[in-house]
Amino acid sequence: MRIAIPDDAAAIACGADAVATAFAGHAPEAEIVRTSSYGMLWLEPLVDIDGIGYGPVTPADIPAILAGDRRLSIGPIADHPFLARQERLTFARAGLTMPLSLEDYVATGGWAGLSRARAIGPAAIVDDVTKSGLRGRGGAGFPAGIKWKTVAEAASERKFIVCNADEGDSGTFADRMLMEGDPYALLEGMAIAGLAVGAMHGFIYVRSEYPQAIAKLTRAIEAAADIIAPFRVEVRVGAGAYVCGEETSLLNSIEGRRGEVRAKPPLPAVEGLFGKPTVVNNVLTLAAVPHILADGGARYAMFGHGRSRGTMPIQLAGNIRHGGLFEAPFGITLGELVHEIGGGTATGRPVKAVQVGGPLGAYHPPSMFHLPFDYEAFxxxxxxxxxxxxxxxxxxxxxxxxxxxxxHFASVESCGKCTPCRIGAIRGRETLDRIRAGGRPVDPVERLPQIHNARPTARNLAEEVALLTDLCETMKFGSLCALGGFTPYPVLSALTHWPEDFGLDPERRVAAE
Amino acid sequence: MRPISGAEALRSSVDTFDAIIAAHRDRDGPLLPILHDIQATFGAVDEAAKRHVAEALNLTRAEVHGVVSFYHDFRDTPAERPVVKLCRAEACQARGAEALAAKAEALAAGRAVVEPVYCLGLCAIGPAAMVGTTPYARLDETAFARLVEEL
Known part of the structure; x- marks a missing residue:
């Protein structure tokens, strides 16, 4: 009997370690292994006993399961509808392999992409990645092939590959699952990127909130050092700053500075880490590369929708019944994801809003559930x-x-470099507090004879809302990076689609939609 | 055990600073790894540590202070009680984290410090928290109280 229990942080948080210990006690003859997570998080800890899944399992359930009780069983895991509907390319190994086992990695096609990359050479690698249509999975969606080409053509004795693993967006955990569950795939992708652009040194910048990922990567780098040599990789740990997920502030952080955003240009591809040409790619972008190189860019480009090619590891989170990792070709609609795959809310109440794309992403009402998952459509x-x-x-x-x-989040996490974000976020929070109060009375200071530039009257709700809209406009177009520039998305989308929550006439919504 | 005098404690912490700095100083961008190790060893990056690191890396004390104060992870003084980082980001909010956070301080009952954190990557199984490197999920008041009890 083979009993597989995930060692992913999500499974551990749900008690997987205690379950593994208890299984060892109850079934001493069984082979107990710790694998990556399938990503069906509502079932964690999901225990795989010879291909049959049981979850969520607590230590108290174990004697009954071993005696043949099927109440917690979900049947053969591979046939589960949540998995059967997916197209797993980046997460092909999720749930199946032991994350740090090199034997498992090789047996599931590991290093095939790197071998082919070494055989075809830099120009052909860049060509293949360009053909695949792979775009940056961190959020901006910039074509990876073009970025690589720029760095490859830059003349410099030192170049760097930087993996952005500062996954700070709430509602996202795919980077974490990949680093914990398939760390060699990331290292392989980075080594291929290094070959393509002529870089010998890579950094993985991981947020400090992911200690399990840091530990796995550190061990994986040791174990695979000879395989990826002469390329070498080191882990750098963040220190709790959300803004370091922005690529230029991430570079400053690795250099040992405050994580402040740099003005662009120059682009990191031209002047990046320590002023050298640098590829900065997200974990998922780099982890998609071994598959692209192994099977060719054309196959990857067959998946997708419009100009969004390939698959996207989508993360279903928050108040959702079946939350987890769902990798699918672009083009699947928001409604399918929330209702058919996610099963609606965990509380059983109607869905009011979904926020897509983290704390800087817009809130969408169910009337927008026809939207296909695609960069341009959103x-x-x-x-x-x-x-x-x-x-x-x-x-x-x-x-x-x-x-x-x-x-509030923008005010806590702003790096402080540009004024629209640093001050705008605080003024925005204050304005929203006044909207909550329905406006504000006249301020005594405004009545002072010395004050000439303020109107000595109270402000009503409509005036506060106009002020908020104006402020959002300034932040959107005046901020240096996406933190200040995109914070207006959730704010204005909430105002547009749910005016009644702001004390406004619901008719506003009809006009807006 | 013999009590350690103030001068001895100072000397031993200086030796530790030097050992940490020596382990990282030849790396590209050594400051953050050094600060992480100091915080892990002493529980904080205090004034003495900042001055020592500045001198060793040929930076000004202001430059080091600027970096230390920028990042939320670095503390001026060690936490007196275990720190429970309770996730307050949107995905956990959608699962009732704010209601839990309102009661968390009372549930911790002086045994732990409750601090906000924005996302632990446990977004489908919140409310989530982390103590040291141990993650916790599916927290409600009972589970949170038990978590604190077991610290």
Whole structure:
């Protein structure tokens, strides 16, 4: 009997370690292995006994399961509808292999991409990645092939590959699962990128909130050092700054500076880490590369929708019944994801809003559930897919409170370099507090004879809303990076789609939609 | 055990600073790894540590202070009680984290410090928290109280 229990942080948080210990006690003859997670998080800890899944399992359930009790069984795991509907390329190994086993990695096609890359050479690698249509999975969606080509053509004695693993967006955990579950795939992708552009040194910048991922990567780098040589990789740990997920502030952080955003240009591809040409790619972008090289860019490009090619690891999160990792070709609709795959809310109440793309992503009402998951479609609808996180809220959500949180979050995490973000976020939070109060009375200071530039009258709700809209406009177009520039998305989308939560006439919504 | 005098404690912490700095100083961008190790060893990056690191890396004390104060992870003084980082980001909010956070301080009952964190990557199984490197998920008041009890 082979009993596989995930050692992913999500499974551990749900008690997987205690379950593994208890299985060892109850079934001493069984082979107990710790694998990666399938990504069906509502079932964690999901125990795989000879291909049959049981979950969520607690230590108390184990004697009954071993005696043949099937109440927690979901049947053969591979046939589960949540998995059967997916097209797993980046997450092909999820749930199946032991993350740090080189034997498992090789047996599932590991290093095939790197071998082919070494055989075909730099120009052909860049060509293949360009053909695949792979775009940056961190959020901006910039074509990976073009970025690589720029770095490859830059003349410099030192170049760097930087993996952005500062996955700070709420509702996203695909980077974490990949680093914990398939760390060699990331290292292989980085080694291929290094070959393509002529870089010998790579950095993985991981956020400090992911200690399990840091530990796995550190061990994987040791174990695979000879395989990826002469390329070498080191892990750098963040220190709790959300803004370091922005590529230029991430570079400053690795250099040992405050994580402040740099003005662009120069692009990191030309002047990046330590002023040298640098490829900065997200974990999922780099982890998609071994598959592209092994099977050819054309196959990867067969999947997808419009100009969004390949598959996207989508993360279903928040108040959702079947939350987890769902990798599918672009083009699947928001409604399918939330209702058919996610099973609606975990509380059983109606869906009120879904936030797509993390704390800087717009809130969408169910009337927009026809939107296909695609970079361009979401941009057109005043939103973004970001890193592919979908956070579901039920009808108890207060959208004014959510808008206020967006401004509050920006004020806590702003790097302080540019004024629209540093001051705008605080003014935004204050304005939303006044909207909550329905306006504000006249301020005594405004009545002073010395004050000439302020109107000595109270402000009503409509005037506060106009002020907020104006402020959002300034932040959107005046900020240096996406933190200040995109914070208006959740704020304005909440205002547009749920005016009644702001004390406004619901008719406003009809006009807006 | 013999009590350690103030001067001895100072000397031993200086030796530790030097050992940490020596382990990283030849790396590209050594400052953050050094600060992480100091924080892991002493529980904080205090004034003495900042001055020592600045001198060793040929930086000004202001430059080091600027970096230390920028990042949320670095503390001026060690936490007196275990720190429970409770996730307050949107995905956990959607699962009731705010209601839990409102009661968390009372549930911790002086045994732990409750601090906010924005996302632990446990977004489908929140409310989530982390103590040290141990993650916790599916927290409600009972589970949170038990978590604190077991610290």
């Amino acid at each position: 941009t057109e609808a005043d939103g973004l897919i970001g890193h592919g996180g979908i956070v579901v809220f039920d009808d108890t959500a207060d959208m004014l409170a959510q808008a206020r949180f967006s401004m």
